[in-house]
Amino acid sequence: MQRFEERPLLEVENLTKQYGPGCDECGQPGRPGLIKNYCPSCGTVYACSDVSLDVFPGEILGIVGESGSGKSTLMQCLYFDQEVTAGTLTISDPELAGENLFGVSSQRKRYIRNHKYGMVYQNPVKGLRMDFSAISNIAEKQIAAGGRHVGNMQSAGERLLDVVSIPLFRMKEEPRNFSGGMQQRVQIAKALSNDPPILFLDEVTTGLDLSVQAAVIDLIKQIQRDLGISMIVVSHDLAVIRMLADRTLVMLNGRVIESGLTDQILEDPHHAYTQQLVYSLL
């Protein structure tokens, strides 16, 4: 049965990110002899090993796993914050088709980040410039994507701030004066400002109180419905994944150990670790 007739928007094959040289023992297929993701003979850490995934247009893909399972490294590799050791990334976009985007020049990676990607970090300090006003923060992404008209950028920024429920009278204030939840919402507005086809969300609700968490999750859901943006959501919080993700990957020790529809994984986990994870959900 052909389940998906569409082509994936983003496709990753065999992404590997290792810290250390690797040796004959851990270099073999399947990497035998590792303790978790650490090779005892050469000291190499495999943060991600042979991770493959694809994201379809308008889909939210969830990635869960414990701390150190490689989910953030995976995200950073996809966003070009880090260089991969091996693997291919393709995006089905007329401008980028047929290229392994892990191998392109840093200028081109910058172009993809500026024009095709949005990123929301767990810590707003990483995603925002705390010394520039909220509206300028949103404009930064538009400028990077080629915006050179102040009026247009300002009105687009105001519209986005409205979407994320930031009162407009505070738009010229620096985000450092905002609460954590507001900062996170400014970050989401910034990430959306260049109309990216792909949005990365890294632990966006961690550290927010429950009512704000719910508001942010509502917002993300709404954006996905209205704009049809594909998203990759990384979280260690299964409740967040359950609310947001259509499909989910479970990572452990740098590997994808289970993947499938979110409901399926949460209701009928196969791997022992996933079972433990699901049953420890309070």
Next chain:
Amino acid sequence: MRAEPQFAFLDEGSKKEIRRATLKAVAIPGYQVPFASREMPMARGWGTGGLQLTCSLVGKDDVLKVIDQGADESVNAVSIKKLIRATTGIPVTERTEEATLIQSRHRIPEVPLTKEQILVLQVPTPEPLRQYEKKESVTKRLHAESEYSGAWLMLFEQIMKYGRTTTGADHPVLVNGRYVMAPSPIPRFDNPKMDHSEALILLGAGREKKIYAVPPYTDIRSLAFEDHPFEGEDFSGKSCRFCGATGVFLDELHVEETGMTEYQCNDTSHCADRLERQDEKEVQHATI
């Protein structure tokens, strides 16, 4: 035994190194070339970058002019002239037309420069993105990737906060469509003079150890948004209280005796030159 003072103060090895950096800077317009900034008999931050360029370039046939914020007679300009004259014996001048080498702090002379001349500018902060990003390793990468959102963002933030760009001096420019460059703290009024300048413009930052250049006839665009075009300082309707010049960069003065605001030429040699010619005319008229 007392050694002969070295011609133009610096030893030949140092001059060679500075010239090599300069050649690279000319070859990559707007790119900041690192160089081993020498210890000079002057505190860093007082124009040692410009002085080292001058010392590396000056030859026996050169005529030097030094300007400090438009003035030829200020302490900084006079000291630099004295040093060069004492170590080279070349003549110095105040007239822009006569000079072959012009070292300047924060102004480009009013008299258009020619292809026979080299303009050396002293630079305090060569990095146009510094205010946006503190780390040199990061700004270098941003330049490499032609990622200048930061420079634009600073202008955008000014427009958001004050309704217009508020760069008093050092308004960033795009050189040859590639590198964004700090033109040194020249007023915005002088930015257009860099565009397709006939003279070679060299910029030296001694403290920051960088040399960069605008070769003759290079395309220079001041950064500006589509709906906020670049504007120099506006002196329309104002003229110099001494020579009556218009269309030049004027200093605003508050005269206490009269309580009035008056204006005078910032470029002192240009003003003096005009006054001299006016005197000559009067003398000619008187004799007839």
